[in-house]
Amino acid sequence: MEPIKANAAFLCNYEVMQILQQLKDKTQKKNKRVESLATVTYETVHYLQDTECKNQSAESIQNFLEAMKIFKLTKAEKLMMVNTPPRTELEIQLIVQESEERLSEEDVQKIIDISNNYFPPT
Template structure:
């Protein structure tokens, strides 16, 4: 697999899924937000130059994605929050995709985690 972008190195979710595409990975909304924010900052530091239509399309995608993600809980996450969240989920039998879904939606209670696991909740 190619080297991970700087924002994703050490990421709890960035790893090969082992499917048909060996380079495929699961990324949390936080990781995508950080990657695009870092890329946007790098582009600012490089200065403005004439852009191709493809670069303009990429800028539009980046803008729209950042606009959407900035309205989600990932905007307030950091690597420590993500790590603490994953440690808290260790005792639950969830797949990587289910953990990612929970991280992206930040459930507020243990009940929401149990519902995802399919456990019977006793009153």
């Protein structure tokens, strides 16, 4: 999983963690620049392993995004939902701009159910 063009797409936390783990595995040379990169990589992977992405897979993310197509959400809103799956109505209000106008109460509940289905709480 490597980005083809820099800045061409958003990466979710799961994808960042996968790329950094691959980079960490490839990096064996020892020089000052690589050691600094190794530290940043280690700290970032360590942080991400304590977030929701530790239980996600490429398949669960893809299935979640397919299920979310019925809602008119922006890419950034869907990305935030992948990184931090909404469990409450308040979380959806914080993620989706003008959610009261754009989503019905049933839509909000469907989004919560979809999030819990594809990204079960731990």
